[in-house]
Amino acid sequence: MNDDVQRLPISVTVNGDERVLEVAVHHTLLDVLRDDLALTGSKECCLVGECGACTVILDGRTVDACLVLAVEADGTSLTTIEGLASEGRLSPLQAAFLDHGGVQCGFCIPGQVVSAHALLQDNPHPTRADVDEGIAGNLCRCGCYEQITEAILRTAEASGR
Amino acid sequence: MRAFSYERPETLADALALLAANGRDARPLVGGTDLIIRLRDGTARPRIVVDLKRIPELRPGIETTTDLLTIGATTAMTDIAAHALVRQRFLALAEAAAVVGSVQIRNRASLGGNICNASPAADTATPLLIYEAVVIVAGPGGTRRIPIRDFFIRSGETALRPEDLALSIELPIPGHRTGSVHLRRTRRRGHDLASVTMSCLVDDRGITRLAFGSVGPRPILVEETTGVLADPGATDGAKAALLETIFSSATPSQGSMRASPEYRLAMLRVLGRRAVAIAIDRLAQP
Numbered sequence: 001m002n003d004d005v006q007r008l009p010i011s012v013t014v015n016g017d018e019r020v021l022e023v024a025v026h027h028t029l030l031d032v033l034r035d036d037l038a039l040t041g042s043k044e045c046c047l048v049g050e051c052g053a054c055t056v057i058l059d060g061r062t063v064d065a066c067l068v069l070a071v072e073a074d075g076t077s078l079t080t081i082e083g084l085a086s087e088g089r090l091s092p093l094q095a096a097f098l099d100h101g102g103v104q105c106g107f108c109i110p111g112q113v114v115s116a117h118a119l120l121q122d123n124p125h126p127t128r129a130d131v132d133e134g135i136a137g138n139l140c141r142c143g144c145y146e147q148i149t150e151a152i153l154r155t156a157e158a159s160g161r
Numbered sequence: 162m163r164a165f166s167y168e169r170p171e172t173l174a175d176a177l178a179l180l181a182a183n184g185r186d187a188r189p190l191v192g193g194t195d196l197i198i199r200l201r202d203g204t205a206r207p208r209i210v211v212d213l214k215r216i217p218e219l220r221p222g223i224e225t226t227t228d229l230l231t232i233g234a235t236t237a238m239t240d241i242a243a244h245a246l247v248r249q250r251f252l253a254l255a256e257a258a259a260v261v262g263s264v265q266i267r268n269r270a271s272l273g274g275n276i277c278n279a280s281p282a283a284d285t286a287t288p289l290l291i292y293e294a295v296v297i298v299a300g301p302g303g304t305r306r307i308p309i310r311d312f313f314i315r316s317g318e319t320a321l322r323p324e325d326l327a328l329s330i331e332l333p334i335p336g337h338r339t340g341s342v343h344l345r346r347t348r349r350r351g352h353d354l355a356s357v358t359m360s361c362l363v364d365d366r367g368i369t370r371l372a373f374g375s376v377g378p379r380p381i382l383v384e385e386t387t388g389v390l391a392d393p394g395a396t397d398g399a400k401a402a403l404l405e406t407i408f409s410s411a412t413p414s415q416g417s418m419r420a421s422p423e424y425r426l427a428m429l430r431v432l433g434r435r436a437v438a439i440a441i442d443r444l445a446q447p
Contacts (some may be wrong), residue, residue, distance in 0.1 A: 005164050006164070006165060006166045006167060008167065022394055025164075025165070025166065025210075026162045026163065026164045026165055026167075026200070027162070028162070028197070032394055037334055044176065047198075049194055049262065049263075049265065052214050052263065052265060055265055055382035061239070061268040062264055062265045063265050064194075064265045064266070066270075067193050067198065067209075067266075067269065068193060068197070068269070069167070069190075069193065069197065070279045071169075071212075072166055072193070072212065072214070074189075110225065115264065115265070118264075119264075129321050133264070134264060136263050136264070137262065137263020137265045138263075142353050
């Protein structure tokens, strides 16, 4: 049965590193990130593009990695949650999530932070409504939306851009 | 996910040949926000997935001439929602594209995919109906044009044959001043499928077009030419009577999951009144 599985080579830049690997064509980007590249920060949860726990940035735009085939990522550049801290130091946004109590059980947080990071890159000074819309695709079952929103707004303020 | 084979043709001719050879065993892939869910849950079981994203003729983009705006079928919702001329002349379409799914979904989901998937709740269906869009379709016999009002057949089924591909969607730029709007009713604000979708256009000749979805097997377009609906001075009673007639074609299903038929019919009237009022306001703005 395994012989029937079509595999293709892909070349993809992940958090700045060029990676060349062979993937099964029916595996999603999320499968490959977690199982082949051991980047387990992106979480598998709803698998229907509703919860956002698997959010990654593909060529500058957030996507649900559970709804992208790994072969579709061939030739693209990806940023995952693992790419946001540098030299072991949290990004200001990540630190703000902790400071404002946005992180409770933590399961949704990689996706929340990636969505927030992309939002602030596109819109350095979002309104509260912009933030609500920007993270509407990321569910938090601990209900930390207020704290998460606060963390994003304070990060934008502190950046002073 | 069940295994399938994957093809990434680099010409339109190759893509059409793959579809022609495989018929219903092949499924085109653009954004994947509907298809990959169905591949995973087994409601779509193609032998071959044909990824259209490397075909030059199908590159995403929005082009304009003096009387036409053409949106490539692979263009993402994010780009449609943000496009200046779409916002200026086809605001209901921009508003609809801006409420599809979430940011992550809109970055991926394409206009062609949204209409070819043919969900009765598809947000972009109703604005395309009020703007009298035309779908440009390529098939084995060449290219043909399908008016959007003939495009939707029933849930999951369009006028396309399995061997056809939607290339682009043309929107004629109105020769008259218009006001238009897209509204929807959802269970929660933010990320949800619509329980009712509603688009309305009024123009300075007094023509009103209302299109509504998620209340039957396909979205419905009704044109009202008496001038009463578009008249800012007409009484609420006069408008309500016309809207009752217009909405008599709604047939929401009993077994629906997001809202009861009674609720949908009630909200259809609320959204209908609201949409007409907003479209009239927008027409009056300089």
